[in-house]
Structures are given as structure tokens and as C-alpha cells.
Amino acid sequence: MPEPSRPQQRRRGRFFRGFAAFVVLCAVAGYLVVQYITAGTGAPGCEVASGKGDGVAYEFTPEQAVNAATITAVGTGRGLPERAVTIALATALQESGLRNITHGDRDSLGLFQQRPSQGWGTEKQIMDPTYAAGEFYEHLVKVSDYAELPLTVAAQRVQRSGYPEAYAKHEPDATVLAAALTGSSAATLTCEGRPEATLAAGPQGVREALVRDFGGDALDTTADEVGAAEASPAPKPTVSGRTVTVPVKGEVKGRSVRERGWQLAHWAVANASALHIQRVTYAGREWTAGNTQSEWRPTSSEGTGGAERGTGSVRILTAQ
Structure with missing residues (x-):
């Protein structure tokens, strides 16, 4: 049986090289599609x-x-x-x-x-x-x-x-x-909380995002102790160091304190990557940035007052 000519060998070589390149291209394209759909390594998050x-x-x-x-x-x-x-x-x-x-x-x-x-x-x-x-x-x-x-x-x-x-x-x-x-x-939403490299945020960023999304619903609707005439009708979330404290008092638009508190707490977890949130505490439970298996765990009672263990406020600790 005659051996293949050199032109035939070259054509076969080009074919196999082309096929191999096609396979690699498909693999890369598939990887990019997966990354796009899942938002990157480690998704869903x-x-x-x-x-x-x-x-x-x-x-x-x-x-x-x-x-x-x-x-x-x-x-x-x-x-x-x-x-x-x-x-x-x-x-x-x-x-x-x-x-x-x-x-x-x-x-x-x-x-x-x-x-x-x-x-x-x-x-x-x-x-x-x-x-x-x-x-x-x-x-x-x-x-x-x-x-x-x-x-x-x-x-x-x-x-x-x-x-x-x-x-x-x-x-x-x-x-x-x-x-x-x-x-x-309650306590049903968790996120990995891996910070996004392209964004930077701190407690002021969290506060601004709260007001942007919730408006008055993010704020306490009760007057503070200085009296209704002098008080803001809706005191804003306060910032101390890396912690944002969001008051949760009184029923608003038919929603209980508990519902409003857990909405704010889950909102913070959902925004953990974008706003660099490290820890969220509410109603005696605590979420800490880690992975999708992280749980809302009971908080330690040491150094924590009854209001903080209850439903009086949501505490959001940022990473910076």
C-alpha cells in the first residue's frame, strides 16, 4: 500500500491542528459563558x-x-x-x-x-x-x-x-x-459576602444605599426623646466607626417590627459583596461574611443590651 504523499500529510496535519484549536475555542467560550451567567468564580454566592x-x-x-x-x-x-x-x-x-x-x-x-x-x-x-x-x-x-x-x-x-x-x-x-x-x-438568606474588587464602600456607603432603596421605610418612624417638635419624624440610620445602626420601631404600612427588621437584615446580607459588609446582627441572630453555608447564629449576650438582642435595631458592620 503506497504511503501518503507529503501534501496529504500536510493537509491532515492542518486538519488536526485546526480541529484541536476549534475544541480549545469551544472550551474557552463555554467557560466565558458560565462565568457570565454565574458572575464569576465561586458563584452563585x-x-x-x-x-x-x-x-x-x-x-x-x-x-x-x-x-x-x-x-x-x-x-x-x-x-x-x-x-x-x-x-x-x-x-x-x-x-x-x-x-x-x-x-x-x-x-x-x-x-x-x-x-x-x-x-x-x-x-x-x-x-x-x-x-x-x-x-x-x-x-x-x-x-x-x-x-x-x-x-x-x-x-x-x-x-x-x-x-x-x-x-x-x-x-x-x-x-x-x-x-x-x-x-x-426570618434568617433565611445568606451570601458569601466576598467583596467586589471594583467597588469600595464603608458605613457611609451603606447608609446612602439604605436611604436610596428604602427611603422613609428604612428609618424609625417614632420621635426621639427631645420631643416631637424638635425631633426628626424619621431619624436616619446612625454611623459609629464601621457600624451602621438602623432603628426598627413601630409598625409601618401594615408591616410588623419583626418583618421590617428582617427585611433590613436580609437587605444588608444581599448587599454584602457590593458594600463590603462583614457582619449583620438582628433579633439575637448574627450573619458573618464567609460562604453560602454560613448560618444566622445566636449572638453572645455579653456586652449586649436587651434592645440589641431584641428587635429594636439592625446593626451592620462594614469591613472598612
């Missing part, structure tokens, strides 16, 4: 568990956690029920994967893929998660009996999507998220 003890849990990234916490804060700040928050979270999960993206179908943008050309706001406004969430709720409350409708029907009446049934598949995850982030489910 956050986990929320059902408060019903049924083993249901949802894992998500720090980026998704921040956006989910903002969407929730905007909803509760408007006095809307947990069902409204669930609908909003399921919608954002479908539309953007809870990521504030700069692209979409035609001119769609942001968490809810809202379109400037359809009157949702300017591009800059829509890319602001607080604004985008507010616009979604503004339209949702105009839907008659939205809280009684199937989630996918309520969401579709706001979004007018070409895939009206798509929202339903996100309802289980959105329900667990909403329960934790509204505070109705």
Missing part, C-alpha cells in the same frame, strides 16, 4: 431557603441579590403586599435574570426590559433599578385585583410580552425570595 422547613431553596449571584433586594424595598416602601413583590421578582427573573442589562429586544433595557419608546422613561432612568421597579409597581397596581390573579396573568398585563406564559416558571423561586426579602421569613 447567595442562597435563600424556604422558611417552611420544606427544603426548598434558591441559589443566586450577588448581583441578582442586590437587584432583588432593591425591587423588594421599592415595593414595601409603597405599602404593597408580598404578592406584589413576588410578581415583580418573577417578572425580572424572566426578563433579565435579575441583571440590569443594557440590551434587549429592540430598545428594551434593564431589569424589566422596559422600552423608552413605549413611555417607560429615558434610558438613564430605566437603567436605575429603583426607578425601574417603581415604574413596574406603578403599572401593576392599575391591574384590577392583581393579587388574586395567576402570577403570569398579572405580570403579562404589565409587560405585554410575546411570551405570556413564561413568568409562571419563576414563581417558586420568586416566592421564596419575596418571603425572605420582605422579612416575613
Whole structure:
């Protein structure tokens, strides 16, 4: 049998080299896709568990956690029920994967893929998660009996999507998220808390983010001891060293002290990576940045007053 000619050998060599390069390229592309979807090494980084003890849990990234916490804060700040928050979270999960993206179908943008050309706001406004969430709720409350409708029907009446049934598949995850982030489910959200290299924050950054997301709902609604005439109607979170203390007193918009406290505590954990938060303490429980398996553990009673062990305030310790 004659041996292959040199041109044939060269062609075979080029073929195998090309095939090998193609395989490597596919592997690299796959790696980059995974990194993009999961937000990098060690993702997802956050986990929320059902408060019903049924083993249901949802894992998500720090980026998704921040956006989910903002969407929730905007909803509760408007006095809307947990069902409204669930609908909003399921919608954002479908539309953007809870990521504030700069692209979409035609001119769609942001968490809810809202379109400037359809009157949702300017591009800059829509890319602001607080604004985008507010616009979604503004339209949702105009839907008659939205809280009684199937989630996918309520969401579709706001979004007018070409895939009206798509929202339903996100309802289980959105329900667990909403329960934790509204505070109705206590000590159920944890994040790894690995600081993001591109961001820097401290106690003032945490305080500003609280006011941005919650507005008055983040603040104590009771007058301080100097009297109502001289007191601010809503004392702001205070900063001492690396610690931000957020007062939690009095029922607000139908939500109990416990619910408001756990919402603020879970919000802080969700923002741990972005704001470099090291520890969150509330109601005698403590979360410390570490990994997704970290638990809300009982705090030591040493050096801690009854108010701090109870529901009087949320304490947030930053890393710097």
C-alpha cells in the first residue's frame, strides 16, 4: 500500500491542528459563558431557603441579590403586599435574570426590559433599578385585583410580552425570595459576602444605599426623646466607626417590627459583596461574611443590651 504523499500529510496535519484549536475555542467560550451567567468564580454566592422547613431553596449571584433586594424595598416602601413583590421578582427573573442589562429586544433595557419608546422613561432612568421597579409597581397596581390573579396573568398585563406564559416558571423561586426579602421569613438568606474588587464602600456607603432603596421605610418612624417638635419624624440610620445602626420601631404600612427588621437584615446580607459588609446582627441572630453555608447564629449576650438582642435595631458592620 503506497504511503501518503507529503501534501496529504500536510493537509491532515492542518486538519488536526485546526480541529484541536476549534475544541480549545469551544472550551474557552463555554467557560466565558458560565462565568457570565454565574458572575464569576465561586458563584452563585447567595442562597435563600424556604422558611417552611420544606427544603426548598434558591441559589443566586450577588448581583441578582442586590437587584432583588432593591425591587423588594421599592415595593414595601409603597405599602404593597408580598404578592406584589413576588410578581415583580418573577417578572425580572424572566426578563433579565435579575441583571440590569443594557440590551434587549429592540430598545428594551434593564431589569424589566422596559422600552423608552413605549413611555417607560429615558434610558438613564430605566437603567436605575429603583426607578425601574417603581415604574413596574406603578403599572401593576392599575391591574384590577392583581393579587388574586395567576402570577403570569398579572405580570403579562404589565409587560405585554410575546411570551405570556413564561413568568409562571419563576414563581417558586420568586416566592421564596419575596418571603425572605420582605422579612416575613426570618434568617433565611445568606451570601458569601466576598467583596467586589471594583467597588469600595464603608458605613457611609451603606447608609446612602439604605436611604436610596428604602427611603422613609428604612428609618424609625417614632420621635426621639427631645420631643416631637424638635425631633426628626424619621431619624436616619446612625454611623459609629464601621457600624451602621438602623432603628426598627413601630409598625409601618401594615408591616410588623419583626418583618421590617428582617427585611433590613436580609437587605444588608444581599448587599454584602457590593458594600463590603462583614457582619449583620438582628433579633439575637448574627450573619458573618464567609460562604453560602454560613448560618444566622445566636449572638453572645455579653456586652449586649436587651434592645440589641431584641428587635429594636439592625446593626451592620462594614469591613472598612
